[in-house]
Amino acid sequence: MSTALLISGGVDSAVAVSCLLKEGHDLKLFYIRIGMEGQDVHCTAEEDIEMCTLIARKYGLELDVVDLHREYWDNVMAYALEEVRQGLTPNPDVMCNRMIKFGFFEKYRGHEFEYTATGHYATTLYDNSEKWLGTAVDPVKDQTDFLARITKEQLDKLIFPLGKMPKSQVREIAQRENLPNASRHDSQGICFLGKINYNDFLREQLGEQEGEIIDIETGKVLGKHKGYWFHTIGQRKGLGLGGGPWFVIEKDIENNRIYVSRGYDTELQFGRTLNLSSMHWITRNPFSEKELCDGVRVTFKNRHAPYFTPGILRCGEDGRRLILESSSKVQGIAPGQFGVIYDENSKICYGSGVIWKGTK
DSSP: OOEEEOSSSSHHHHHHHHHHTTTOOEEEEEEEEOOOOTOOOOOOHHHHHHHHHHHHHHTTTOEEEEOHHHHHIIIHHHHHHHHTTTHHHHHHHHHIIIIIIIIHHHHGGGGGSSEEEEOOSSSEEEEETEEEEESSSSSSTTGGGGGTTOOOHHHHHHETTTTTSOOOHHHHHHHTTTTTTTOOOOOOOSSSGSOHHEEEEEHHHOOOOEEEEEEEOOOOOOOOEEEEEGTTTTOOOHHEEEEEEEEEEEEEEETEEEEESSSOOGGGEEEEEEEEEEESSSSSSSSOOHHHHHHEEEEEEESOSOOOEEEEEOOOSSSEEEEEEEEEEEEOOOTTTTEEETTTOOEEEEEEEEEEEEOO
């Protein structure tokens, strides 16, 4: 099987190389360059490419670097910055997978191969000859929420060799194989930013504008902030307020105000209802209209987390939006984030919708 493997320089994709070679795949390695040019960052493309080159040499494989810098900035970051301007909370990693790794890469190079493989912690499974996106056996490392906007055509070509093993086993394989990155730390956050603080990045792109921080329960002005785009619903750190903890509850975009509430268990911080729009089903919509309107039991994620929350999915009044009713209180429901829908047993990732309204 001719397989293009997207390698990042991290231990996960390196172990994926070892696993697929043992399975007999005819591999070619590709590194996708999307970094910030001209920045002195820790997670530099040069450092990653050097590590990828060592892996390629170890196994006698060919490595190509595919420059998708412009495609990334024109699509993924354009989306992210526009969402932030609107006071929403984007997820650029989700869009990067759909548009860059399995979108533009497929258009430019991936179409030359039967399969595309990555080091994502996910699985695939079949039901009545249909291919579905399955969750990983390691719930802490499961990354299906980052894959919840890919298309059926993309999924049909994908292989996830790490999905059926825990992270500890991946590290063991890396040590046994004497991989040069066996002890390399996992990347955190948006890797291409490297040492650049995310707020510094937003400041460079969107500037600053002073606004008020208001106690939502008393209406008292507690302090100042430098722009609503630096804050997201549910945020605790970085507010610079004493006597907390304080959490961001609402944002007034028109007047550049953010509203906060104090304490860990304030009702205002939690909700049970996620209103979803722009629904995207990966393989197909697994529910009939009648089942949706009657309510179907699912599990979901509204942020990257090692757990799945039970809920009920219902149709909205307009028939287009969906309403996800959580079985437990959810903290920090942020418009713009993705509500990712799974089956009741958290084995299949069906797809996702965009959260368009806050807590209730």
